Amino acid sequence: VSKQDGRGRSVTLEPVDDPAASILHVDLDAFFASVELLEHPELRDQPVVIGSRNPRSVVTAANYVARRYGVNSAMPMAVALRRCPKAVVLEPHYERYTHLSRQVMDICRSLTPLVEQLSIDEAFLDVAGARRLLGTPFEIATELRRRVYAETGLTCSVGVAATKFVAKLASGLSKPDGLLVVPLAETQSVLFPLPITALWGVGEKSAEKLRRMGLNTVGDLASTPLSTLQGWIGEASGAKLHELAWGRDPRRVVVGHTEKSVGHEQTFGTDVLDPEVIRRELLRLSGQVAVRLRKAGLAGRTVALKLRFGDFSTITRSKTIAEPTATGRRIYEEARDLFDAAFAPGQRIRLVGVRVEQLSEGDGAPSGLWDDDEDWREAEQTLDALEAKFGRGAVRPAALLRTKTDQRHADT
DNA sequence: TCTGGGGTCCTAGGACCC
DNA sequence: TCTGGGGTCCTAGGACCC
Numbered sequence: 001v002s003k004q005d006g007r008g009r010s011v012t013l014e015p016v017d018d019p020a021a022s023i024l025h026v027d028l029d030a031f032f033a034s035v036e037l038l039e040h041p042e043l044r045d046q047p048v049v050i051g052s053r054n055p056r057s058v059v060t061a062a063n064y065v066a067r068r069y070g071v072n073s074a075m076p077m078a079v080a081l082r083r084c085p086k087a088v089v090l091e092p093h094y095e096r097y098t099h100l101s102r103q104v105m106d107i108c109r110s111l112t113p114l115v116e117q118l119s120i121d122e123a124f125l126d127v128a129g130a131r132r133l134l135g136t137p138f139e140i141a142t143e144l145r146r147r148v149y150a151e152t153g154l155t156c157s158v159g160v161a162a163t164k165f166v167a168k169l170a171s172g173l174s175k176p177d178g179l180l181v182v183p184l185a186e187t188q189s190v191l192f193p194l195p196i197t198a199l200w201g202v203g204e205k206s207a208e209k210l211r212r213m214g215l216n217t218v219g220d221l222a223s224t225p226l227s228t229l230q231g232w233i234g235e236a237s238g239a240k241l242h243e244l245a246w247g248r249d250p251r252r253v254v255v256g257h258t259e260k261s262v263g264h265e266q267t268f269g270t271d272v273l274d275p276e277v278i279r280r281e282l283l284r285l286s287g288q289v290a291v292r293l294r295k296a297g298l299a300g301r302t303v304a305l306k307l308r309f310g311d312f313s314t315i316t317r318s319k320t321i322a323e324p325t326a327t328g329r330r331i332y333e334e335a336r337d338l339f340d341a342a343f344a345p346g347q348r349i350r351l352v353g354v355r356v357e358q359l360s361e362g363d364g365a366p367s368g369l370w371d372d373d374e375d376w377r378e379a380e381q382t383l384d385a386l387e388a389k390f391g392r393g394a395v396r397p398a399a400l401l402r403t404k405t406d407q408r409h410a411d412t
Numbered sequence: 413t414c415t416g417g418g419g420t421c422c423t424a425g426g427a428c429c430c
Numbered sequence: 431t432c433t434g435g436g437g438t439c440c441t442a443g444g445a446c447c448c
Contacts, residue, residue, distance in 0.1 A: 031448095051416085058416050060448095073448075078413035119419090119448050201421090203446050236422060237445095265417060302440085312415070318441060353417085420447080429437080 017136040018162070018183035022128035023253060024141055025159040025167035026108060026148075028101075029176040031121035032061035034154050035097055036090045047087040051077050056267055060092055064176060097121075100152055107147050111140055116253045124164055126253040138181050145179060162187065163249035165200055187247035192219030199244050206233060221245040258359075259296065263304070264288045265353025271310045272349045275339075282335045285354040287328035299324035299362025303334035304355040310348030317342050324362050331356060 028034065032050045037043060047066035051057045059080050062071045069084035081087060101120045108115045111134060114126035127140050134140050141158040148156050155177040159170025162184045169191075174180035182190050191198075196215060197207045213232055215221050221229070222245035230238030243249065264285045272278060282305075293299060304318035317338040325331060335354045343349075 054416095055413070056415075058414095060416075074416080076413080076415050079415085082413075122448075201446065205445060234423065260420070263418075267416060304441095314443085316442060320440060351416090355419090418448085420445105422445085423443085425441090427438100427440085429439105430435105 017138050018181065018185070019131075020162045020184040021160050021181060022126060022131075022137050023161055023164055023167045024125040024127060024137060024144070025161075025164070025171040026104070026123050026125065026144065026156055027158075027168075027171045027175070028104065028121040028148075028154055028156045030061055030063050030067075031101075031154075032092055032097055033063040033066075033090075035100055036093070037063065038153050040090070043088055047071065047084050049077070049080055049084075049087045049089050050092050051080075051089060052091060053089070054269060056269065062087075100154065103152055104148055104154070104156070107144065107151065111144060114253050114255060116255060117257070124167065124253045138179075141179055141181075145177075163247065164251050164253070165244050165249040166191070166247055168200065169194075169198060188222075191245065191247050192217060192222065194218045196221055199241055201237065201241065201244075206237075209233065218245050259298065260359060261304075261355050261357040262289055262292050262296070262298070262300070262359070263306075263353060263355025265306060265351055265355075267308070267351040268349070273346070275343055275345075278339060278343070278349055278352055279336055281352050282339060282354060283328070283332050285352070286332035286335055289354055289356055290326055290328035290331055293326040293356060293359075293362065297361060298359045299326040300356035301325075301358040301360070302356065303331055303338070304357060305335050305338040305342070306351070306353035306355065307339070307342060307349060308351035310350055312350065314351075315342065318357070320358065324358075324360050325356075326362050 033048050036050060037048065040048075045065065047069060048063040049059050049066050049071060050061040051059050055078075057077045059071060059073055059075045059077060061073060062080070066080075066084055066087055069087070071080045071084050071087065077089070081089075097120055104121075105115065105117055105123060108123050108125055112125050112127050112130045114129070116124040118124065125140075125144075127134070127137050130140060131137075134143070137160045141160055145156060145158055148154060157171045157175045157178045158180075159167040159172070159174060160179075160181040161167040161170050162182075166182050166187055170180040170182045171178075194217060195207075196202050196210050196218060197204075198218060199221070202210070209232065210221065215224060221241060224242075226238065226242050229242055232238070233241070266281055266285060301322075301324050302318055302320045304316055306314065306316050308314045319334050319338055321330075321334065331354060339352075
């Protein structure tokens with residue numbers, strides 16, 4: 001079968017099989033947009049863009065009709081609407097996406113336990129052990145695509161190869177609604193003609209650097225001596241890219257995934273000059289981060305603050321503390337101190353973010369007294385108000401917690 | 413009408429230790 | 431007597447991915 005991909009290139013799809021190619025990469029097509037179209041089938045042939053209405057928003061997803069106008073994810077909404085004024089803009093509904101994502105992942109897991117979820121709309125499957133029960137990887141991929149469509153109404157693309165990287169590449173080449181098997185023996189002939197940006201980890205900056213060195217295709221990169229490459233782009237990146245260019249990728253499909261950091265950030269509708277507004281936002285973000293940490297049973301030792309200024313320049317400041325924490329109060333205190341040290345009056349703040357790193361399985365969260373997150377938030381707000389009145393450090397959180405608990409007992 | 417929010421990984425310098 | 435090499439941790443910045 002021969003068909004066109006999203007960029008008008010011709011892609012050949014063959015029902016080939018190769019025992020060495022047992023890794024599947026599943027990728028839902030234009031996921032958020034496709035989900036919204038399930039609810040609005042009448043818009044199917046119109047350009048549809050997902051994003052919020054606020055003036056600083058970006059495109060989170062675009063259907064294939066909109067992409068023909070040059071509209072893509074991460075593009076400022078203003079630019080997207082300039083390119084495609086007739087685009088229908090729909091607000092995102094994350095609960096729907098999460099729900100459908102779960103359905104699709106369940107279908108994957110019914111085929112093999114070796115499923116590694118990469119993001120909300122992507123997963124790797126290793127079907128080496130499923131061959132005798134379910135058939136060749138090609139047959140399994142076909143069945144997977146059939147079931148995803150039958151059970152959710154969504155189309156997906158699947159790449160099949162011997163490695164994760166090539167499988168992911170293959171799903172991208174087959175998009176939308178495609179299936180592409182790259183047998184081990186054909187890996188290099190598929191890889192070498194592709195532009196260097198096809199390599200996982202080569203974005204615009206690296207591509208520009210490599211092009212200046214005369215490298216335009218994956219094949220060019222493969223034939224560059226490793227040490228030369230490392231001299232240009234660094235030890236680790238050089239080695240990794242060189243391996244990928246030859247189609248070598250030792251990463252296995254792993255089922256569990258441990259988070260390394262948890263964070264939240266917020267861009268203001270208009271830049272903020274008042275540091276008190278920033279501190280309030282820091283308190284809110286710290287609380288959100290803490291809630292997520294406690295829900296995951298985690299605590300962290302490093303608190304990182306992120307500030308983006310009116311001119312879009314961005315700084316980060318971080319502080320590592322001795323004991324892991326998962327309380328909004330503690331996270332906020334560090335974030336606020338970092339902010340106070342970094343902020344100079346007159347600066348316009350566009351974005352503020354809080355992230356907690358160096359996570360461990362945490363008894364950093366005091367449990368028992370306050371395991372209810374609503375109570376936490378309320379306590380933190382109360383504390384904030386008291387500090388505003390009596391000054392920082394004038395209120396002992398422990399005392400407040402006790403008072404609050406006593407009061408609840410009294411109410412009961 | 414110019415730039416979201418969630419992340420991961422790498423680099424590089426300095427402090428510190430053996 | 432003027433300065434090695436290996437390792438870890440911390441901090442800041444940046445590229446990249448979805």
